[in-house]
Amino acid sequence: MASAFQSCLALLQLQVYRETLELQPNVDEKGIDDEADFQQAEDLSKGAILKATLNEGSGEVPATNDLVFLHLRIGKGNSYLTSTRPEDGGQGHPQPFILGKSKNLLKGLELAVRGYAYQHRTWVLDIPPGLRKGDTIHAEVELVEVVPGRTVRAVLAAEDTFKVTEQAGRDFETPRAPYKVKLHLRASTPSSDDRPLGASQTYFTMQSLDAALHSMVRGERSIVTCPHEAASGGTLVPDPDASGSGRAEFAIELLDFTQVRDLTGSGELVKTIMQQGEGVFPVDCPVEDSLIQAHWRVRRQGTGEAWVFDTRSAGDAQRPIEFDTGMATVPDAVDMAGVTEGDTLEFEVELVHFERDQIREDTTTAGRLTVASKWKDQGNMLFKRELLKLAKAKYLKASKVVERIVDYADDQTYEQSQTLQASRARGDFVSCYLNLALCATKQREAAEAIHYCNKALEVDPACAKALFRRAAALALVGEYASAREDLQAAVNIDASLEPDAKRETARLASQEKAQAAKQRKGFGRFFK
Structure with a gap:
């Protein structure tokens, strides 16, 4: 028996040893490079x-x-x-x-x-x-x-297509597919002279052209050399002669480009810039919560038909429409006559004016409180329309603004006017998180709702409404005992909530009973 046990142990040790050999070590790549150099x-x-x-x-x-x-x-x-x-x-x-x-x-x-x-x-x-x-x-x-390597870049994964920058561009933005470009292009196959780069006998490309353009900025001038196969298959210029040098070369000067952006990632909403605006992208662009003034018109895509709606229909003197972003609203007076369900639409929009980020523009406490109050009110409007995701975004933005004021106030000694502002900030903070908890509960996101209630209670531990809403969130995850404790605590703080608390307690009892019955029924199947 002892001999058999020792044999088994030896076999296990051998198996462990073999498995250990198969483990992949965490290798320092730098060490490999050093060893190769040595x-x-x-x-x-x-x-x-x-x-x-x-x-x-x-x-x-x-x-x-x-x-x-x-x-x-x-x-x-x-x-x-x-x-x-x-x-x-x-x-x-x-x-x-x-x-x-x-x-x-x-x-x-x-x-x-x-x-x-x-x-x-x-x-x-x-x-x-x-x-x-x-x-x-x-x-x-x-x-x-x-x-020199400082002007050279490989632009394809195969590292056989090279771009040499002759003149640096004046911008930092590069084209991202899909895009429209305006450029000067000279295509060629290299000569057999001693100095091949830039010498030419005309011809040229596509795959390599795309790769090169992705790395260029406005005003840049470069020469690209690539294999014939990377220069073939396009419609801009003929394919190079396969019996030639095996490589092709082209000189590019990128004059301008227009980004064509898939805004949804699914191809449902694609934007093409028709005329560049003023300023620098993305600094001088509207943020999520901006007051926008714009002209726009719409028609069925690809039909060439007359525009079915146009804000300039009364002439250029017609005032642009005005609306807030992030509110899921469109202008009222939109007559979509001639457009049926399922049509793909083409919109043409001109941004006339927009409000700058008010938080950056107004750094005073009073100004920040005004902006936060506006966002909270917008959240309330969205909540009433059952647009919970958008409402939560507004409440979160408002809460972050007032939270900074609350945190700062806790560490400072304020004059009376500033103390009033700090008190208002605390009230707005609690209100935003209570509304966030209500949104999350409606979305049945219990953990999120509990978190928001806890945030409100950190600032106002005696907030009966926060305890009441946390009880509703706890009930979603079956924490009925904790929910009843919160309801009783809310009544102890605010006796006027007692009728509501009794109704909620009865609802919890009914819900708990139904869940217990469901569990008994489920377990019953195992013991038949």
């Missing part, structure tokens, strides 16, 4: 790469992140495996690589190129991965051009 330095010291200079170059040598154009001959033994030279059957076009980033540049060649200057030509011997120990390949490399 191994690389050791290989170089052992002669893994041998270099013989055929022609000295001139000028600065390239560094990591620089874009380099290279003529290459790569061979094994007495034959070439590949070459860019026309005399070897190549296309005669230098190939671009970003040092330290291009995945398709042999490591040995990359290390050698770091010491090159313009038109430096070298013979390199390297032992690449995948060959047997002792096998060698030879590569003849000529550095044709270097572009």
Whole structure:
């Protein structure tokens, strides 16, 4: 028996050992990079790469992140495996690589190129991965051009499409698909001259153009080089000749662009800017709670029909409509004659004026209280219309404003006028959270409602209404005993609530009885 137990224990230990080996360690990527650099330095010291200079170059040598154009001959033994030279059957076009980033540049060649200057030509011997120990390949490399890394960016995940910025833009916003652009474009295939970037014989692209534009700003001028496959399939210009260099090149100057925004994320509401407004996005735009003045008109999309409603129908002298955002309202006098259910509509809107963020504009306590009171009143209007989500947003904004005043007042000694303002802020704070609790209870969000009641009780522990509403929220989660305690506490504070408390207590008893019966019925199925 002891022998069998020991065998079983040994088997378990072996299984644990095996499972331990399969665990994936939390590896420090920096350590991997350091180890690779150390191994690389050791290989170089052992002669893994041998270099013989055929022609000295001139000028600065390239560094990591620089874009380099290279003529290459790569061979094994007495034959070439590949070459860019026309005399070897190549296309005669230098190939671009970003040092330290291009995945398709042999490591040995990359290390050698770091010491090159313009038109430096070298013979390199390297032992690449995948060959047997002792096998060698030879590569003849000529550095044709270097572009500083500070102006270079890879714009596709494959890291074979490069953008070189010739002139920086004047803005910070970049186009986000879908968009409309206004640009100058010159498309070409690279020449076989010594200086390929910017030389051309006209032609060109699409996928690469999109990727490049996503990284550009207004006023920027850049040159992009990419493989033929990334330059094909568009309708703006013809596909490049597949028998050419294998790469295409285009110069772009982004004059302007218009963002086309999907405002809902589902394609149901898409906005296109027809005319740029004044100011800087998003600083000079209306916030959620702003008083807006605007002209607008509407018709069925894509029909070209007359507008069925237009605020300018009485001429340009017609006053713009005025409304508050975040209130789920539209102007009254909207005649939608000719529009039927299910029609897709096209709106044209001109923003004439809007109120700045009043909290930023008026930093006085009195001003902030006025704005908070306005938002609370708007929340009450939305609550009456059963727009609970919008109502909660208004109450939350108002509560945050008065909460800062309350917190500050607790740490300060105020004069009488300021004390009155602090008292008003506390009242508004409690009122906002009581209303938030009522909204949450109607939405059957019990935990949220309890939280809001607790916030109100922190400022006013003797608030009977907060206890009453917390009792209703506790009942939603079956905490009937705690709910009854809150109801009794509310009556102890405000005796006028006793009739309401009795009705609520009776409702709780009925609800508790019904729940108990339901539970008995459910458990009964298990004991049949």
